Amino acid sequence: MNNRLQTFTRGLVKENPTYVLLLGLCPTLATTTSAINGLSMGLATLFVLVLSNMAISAIARFVPDKVHIPVYIVVIATFVTVLQLLMQAYTPAIYSALGVFIPLIVVNCIVLGRAEAFAGKNGILDSALDGLGVGAGFIISLTVLGMVREILGTGSVFGWKFISGDGILAFVMAPGAFLCMGYLMVLFNKYLKK
Amino acid sequence: MAAKSNLLNMVLCLTLTCLACSAVLGGIYAMTKEPIDQTNAKILSDSIKAVLPEGGELSGAKTEGDLEYYEYNAGGAVTAYAVKSTTSGFGGPLTLMVGVLPDGTVYNTSVLSHTETPGLGAKCTTDPVFTEQWKNFGPEKILAVKKDHGDVDAITASTITSRAYTEAVKQAVDLVKSLAKEDGNE
Numbered sequence: 001m002n003n004r005l006q007t008f009t010r011g012l013v014k015e016n017p018t019y020v021l022l023l024g025l026c027p028t029l030a031t032t033t034s035a036i037n038g039l040s041m042g043l044a045t046l047f048v049l050v051l052s053n054m055a056i057s058a059i060a061r062f063v064p065d066k067v068h069i070p071v072y073i074v075v076i077a078t079f080v081t082v083l084q085l086l087m088q089a090y091t092p093a094i095y096s097a098l099g100v101f102i103p104l105i106v107v108n109c110i111v112l113g114r115a116e117a118f119a120g121k122n123g124i125l126d127s128a129l130d131g132l133g134v135g136a137g138f139i140i141s142l143t144v145l146g147m148v149r150e151i152l153g154t155g156s157v158f159g160w161k162f163i164s165g166d167g168i169l170a171f172v173m174a175p176g177a178f179l180c181m182g183y184l185m186v187l188f189n190k191y192l193k194k
Numbered sequence: 195m196a197a198k199s200n201l202l203n204m205v206l207c208l209t210l211t212c213l214a215c216s217a218v219l220g221g222i223y224a225m226t227k228e229p230i231d232q233t234n235a236k237i238l239s240d241s242i243k244a245v246l247p248e249g250g251e252l253s254g255a256k257t258e259g260d261l262e263y264y265e266y267n268a269g270g271a272v273t274a275y276a277v278k279s280t281t282s283g284f285g286g287p288l289t290l291m292v293g294v295l296p297d298g299t300v301y302n303t304s305v306l307s308h309t310e311t312p313g314l315g316a317k318c319t320t321d322p323v324f325t326e327q328w329k330n331f332g333p334e335k336i337l338a339v340k341k342d343h344g345d346v347d348a349i350t351a352s353t354i355t356s357r358a359y360t361e362a363v364k365q366a367v368d369l370v371k372s373l374a375k376e377d378g379n380e
Contacts, residue, residue, distance in 0.1 A: 034312045063207055064199035071211045078215040082222045089229035092237065096307050099286075154312070169351060172311055 007126055011133030017110045018141035019188040024110040027101050028142060029177040035158050038146025039139065040094045041101060046135030047083055048105050052076045053119040053131035060120040072115045077106045110134060141184075148180050237306065238291075242276045245293030245302040252276075261369050274301060275373065277366035283358040285309035288318075290359065292366035296374040298333035300363060315355030324349050324356070328363065337364040 017023045024045075032038040055075050063071050084102050087095040095102065105111065114134055119127040150156055153171035155163035170176045242252065246266050253265040266274040273296070280289045286309035293301035303325070310316045318324060327347055331337075338344025339356050348356035 037312070059211075063211075064203045066199040067204045067208055071207060074208075074211050074215050078218055081219055085222050085226040085230070089226040089233060092233050099309055150312075166351065169314060172314060 004126065004129055008129045008133040011130065011135070011137040012140070013137070013192055015134070016137045016141060016188070017134055018138060018145075019185045021110075021113075022185075023113055024108045024138070025181075027104060027108060028145065029174070029181060031098060031101050032142055032146040032149055032177065033172050034150045034154075035143055035146040037097055038142035038144075041098055042135070042139030042142040044083060044087070044098065044102060045105055045108060045110065045138050046132070048076065048079045049111055049114060049135040049138075050128055050131035051079045052111055053114055053127040054124050055079070056115045057119040057122055057124050057127035068120065069112075069116075072112060072120075073106070076111050076115065080106045110138060145177075145180055145184060148184065149176055152176070152180070241291040241304045241306055242293075244304045245291050246274050246276055247293075247301065258369055258373070261365065263366075263369065263373075272296065275366075275370045277369055278306065279362040279366045279369075281358045281362040281365070283308060283310050284315045284352070284354040285311060288355070288358045288362060290362045290366070292363050294367055294370040296370065298367050298371050298374075300328050300331035300367065303328040303359075303363060310352070310355050315349070315352040317349050317352065318355055318359050321349055323347060331363075333367075337367065 011017065013020075015021055018025070018028055027041055027045075031041040052072075052075055056072055059071070059075075060068070080103060083105075084095075087102065114130060118130045122130070147157055149171045150158075151167070153167045153169060153176060155161060155165070155167040168176075171180065242264060246252075251267045253267065255262050255264060257263070261277055261279060263275050263277040265272050266276065275294050275296070277292045277294060278289065279292055280287050282288065288308045288310070289306040291304050291306055293303070295301055305319045308316065308318065310318060324347060335345040336343070337346065337360055339346045339348040339353065339360055341348060341353060342357070344360070346356065346360050
């Protein structure tokens with residue numbers, strides 16, 4: 001039981017995908033222009049991560065070694081497309097806000113990385129927990145980064161404005177993404193990752 | 195651990211995986227097709243309603259060049275047009291629905307989709323100073339931002355988005371002017 005708990009919590013801090021492993025930085029930097037965008041992107045990735053981890057751990061035993069990467073990618077791409085269709089149907093606002101980054105979850109290194117490093121070698125339940133842990137770690141990282149950028153850039157949190165006037169606009173743009181990311185990474189590794 | 199690879203099991207495995215995945219996708223596509231169409235139709239009809247006067251009847255979609263437009267009939271004559279107009283903004287395509295009266299007056303505008311920067315260009319959907327100015331924007335005013343010697347108040351620090359928005363409105367107005375002219379000649 002303790003092991004199971006560790007499988008889950010490992011992804012949150014010790015192997016946090018964004019601040020420690022530095023995986024999937026492209027969607028991280030691009031979608032965190034506001035807290036709500038970061039949160040939605042994190043949730044979308046969690047959905048794909050958990051389902052693809054489970055499916056891959058179920059079929060890994062039957063997949064010949066030489067073709068395992070193409071098989072994993074097909075499975076991941078299927079779940080991403082399912083997610084895309086569902087979001088288009090039921091949450092059109094978030095779908096249009098995230099735009100091209102939904103289909104790009106297919107090539108997010110975190111998803112294939114977990115399939116390769118964990119799901120392919122472990123049971124279904126463990127793989128689901130691993131997906132949940134890493135996904136939750138990704139959600140936290142993206143939401144925090146989105147919040148910091150939104151606060152500095154526009155003076156609001158989750159769209160709720162607490163100062164009048166504009167913030168430091170550079171933080172909403174790409175250079176601000178790199179700056180915030182760098183400082184958060186330093187803080188995270190200094191104080192949280194023991 | 196994974197099975198040893200040979201030609202037969204590799205081909206078999208890839209075929210089966212792809213078959214299973216396409217089956218899942220086909221199912222989900224069939225399931226979500228209707229809600230997606232409904233959502234898109236609702237977004238479209240809501241936006242048309244927002245930019246046109248009340249009462250009267252709407253025609254089906256018509257196209258002229260790259261633009262899609264709807265005619266709006268009241269009392270047997272076309273009293274307004276709703277034009278779907280796309281230009282490229284700062285972050286990507288910016289698509290507007292523009293309601294225009296036959297004399298070239300802009301009745302109202304609404305944003306269908308955009309990828310502008312939150313807190314900057316994205317204000318084109320929320321900033322009241324910017325959005326309200328389009329209501330009854332008369333044909334005598336110049337469709338260009340003030341920086342370009344026009345009559346449009348740009349959004350602070352978002353000149354590119356404001357220009358794109360203005361350009362989209364201009365496309366729509368130009369289309370309606372040419373349509374109204376054709377009707378007059380008949």
